[in-house]
Amino acid sequence: MSFEAFHLDPSIMAGVHELGYVTPTPIQLGSIPAIMQGRDLIGLAQTGTGKTAAFVLPLMHRLMHSPRGRVGALVISPTRELAEQTAEVATELGRQTGLRAVSIYGGVSMEQQNRKLRDGAEIIVACPGRLLDHLWKGTITLSSLQVLVIDEADRMFDMGFLPDIRSILKCILKPHQTLLFSATMPNDIRKLVKEILHSPVTVQIGQTLPAETVSHALYPVSQHLKTSLLKELLRKTDTESVLVFTRTKHRAQRLAEQLKNTGCRTASLHGDLSQSQRQTAIEGFRTGYYKILVATDIAARGIDIQDISHVINYDMPETTDNYIHRIGRTGRVHKNGAALSLVTSEDDDQIRALEKLLNTPIKRITLQDFDYTRAPLGRETRPPRPPRRRVLVHNKK
Ligand code: AMP
Numbered sequence: 296m297s298f299e300a301f302h303l304d305p306s307i308m309a310g311v312h313e314l315g316y317v318t319p320t321p322i323q324l325g326s327i328p329a330i331m332q333g334r335d336l337i338g339l340a341q342t343g344t345g346k347t348a349a350f351v352l353p354l355m356h357r358l359m360h361s362p363r364g365r366v367g368a369l370v371i372s373p374t375r376e377l378a379e380q381t382a383e384v385a386t387e388l389g390r391q392t393g394l395r396a397v398s399i400y401g402g403v404s405m406e407q408q409n410r411k412l413r414d415g416a417e418i419i420v421a422c423p424g425r426l427l428d429h430l431w432k433g434t435i436t437l438s439s440l441q442v443l444v445i446d447e448a449d450r451m452f453d454m455g456f457l458p459d460i461r462s463i464l465k466c467i468l469k470p471h472q473t474l475l476f477s478a479t480m481p482n483d484i485r486k487l488v489k490e491i492l493h494s495p496v497t498v499q500i501g502q503t504l505p506a507e508t509v510s511h512a513l514y515p516v517s518q519h520l521k522t523s524l525l526k527e528l529l530r531k532t533d534t535e536s537v538l539v540f541t542r543t544k545h546r547a548q549r550l551a552e553q554l555k556n557t558g559c560r561t562a563s564l565h566g567d568l569s570q571s572q573r574q575t576a577i578e579g580f581r582t583g584y585y586k587i588l589v590a591t592d593i594a595a596r597g598i599d600i601q602d603i604s605h606v607i608n609y610d611m612p613e614t615t616d617n618y619i620h621r622i623g624r625t626g627r628v629h630k631n632g633a634a635l636s637l638v639t640s641e642d643d644d645q646i647r648a649l650e651k652l653l654n655t656p657i658k659r660i661t662l663q664d665f666d667y668t669r670a671p672l673g674r675e676t677r678p679p680r681p682p683r684r685r686v687l688v689h690n691k692k
Contacts (some may be wrong), residue, residue: 320345
């Protein structure tokens with residue numbers, strides 16, 4: 296089936312052709328007709344499936360004949376990167392439509408956003424906190440809203456945004472169409488769905504399985520040898536661009552510096568960086584200047600970079616859902632990718648859960664000529680410190 300079968304407005308089809316989309320992906324096939332009929336929808340799809348266009352195309356179709364200069368569609372996104380990216384996709388797909396998409400998120404000047412809003416926008420893609428600031432100040436009004444999209448609802452819930460989302464919902468007084476996208480359905484999201492969606496259609500695409508275009512491999516190693524093994528792996532593997540995940544911001548920063556010192560063009564992406572530093576890292580990685588990006592889960596959420604050849608879990612994620620999200624950046628729409636995980640004996644539970652999910656054992660790989668018996672150096676050889684004694688200070692009355 297082709298995009299023509301949806302009978303989207305010709306100016307929207309111009310954008311589809313411009314971006315080179317020929318065949319709709321399964322989530323697009325399942326969602327676009329239902330959304331065009333005005334139905335509420337639950338889209339259960341992981342990132343990398345084409346879900347952005349699945350809601351952007353029909354919502355633009357709906358807004359084509361609505362008054363301009365008023366917010367007709369609101370997309371709520373968990374992270375700045377995803378908000379920025381979704382607004383970009385809407386801008387590119389809608390270039391011939393005259394519809395304007397603006398991204399709204401914290402960490403940048405409010406005044407700058409006010410200027411863009413004053414120029415007029417029909418589609419707003421926003422992170423919850425900054426959106427609430429604008430709603431309370433009256434710089435955004437939702438009185439003409441027709442379509443609300445809650446994107447990556449499960450991640451929004453993980454990040455503690457559910458109360459903010461409820462506050463935003465209170466600012467929407469008119470009936471509207473609601474679309475909710477999520478890779479998984481935790482109970483709180485299920486509850487929210489019951490409250491705010493009316494007779495929704497559910498479209499479920501490979502809900503909990505990683506794309507088949509991704510190969511998986513485990514590299515068992517001791518914690519203290521992870522960095523050396525990673526360097527060796529990078530040296531021996533033919534990679535284009537590599538996204539490395541660590542468990543903490545500090546580990547992301549430190550590992551990026553260590554890789555940089557070996558001459559690899561490496562950037563880091565984590566929550567301690569400023570918005571412009573993050574943007575530079577993402578852009579540098581997107582254009583291929585940085586070959587390696589070391590990131591934490593939240594920072595990397597939703598970044599859409601083509602041609603990531605390898606995702607490497609320097610630290611295993613805590614849940615299989617997170618594993619799927621991470622590796623959703625490789626093997627995107629018809630491309631092959633590899634997911635490599637450095638694992639220690641502490642990761643046995645996660646590995647078992649992952650193998651159960653994939654319904655197959657994952658191959659364990661030992662690198663030839665790598666000395667797995669090396670003892671820890673320096674700091675790590677010292678005996679562990681005794682636990683610090685807590686000192687309780689009582690306030691004098
Ligand atoms: P998403 O899941 O929305 O992040 O999309 C993942 C990637 O797939 C993006 O780079 C999109 O530009 C691309 N994409 C979306 N729809 C299609 C399509 N129908 N054909 C080819 N690529 C697509």
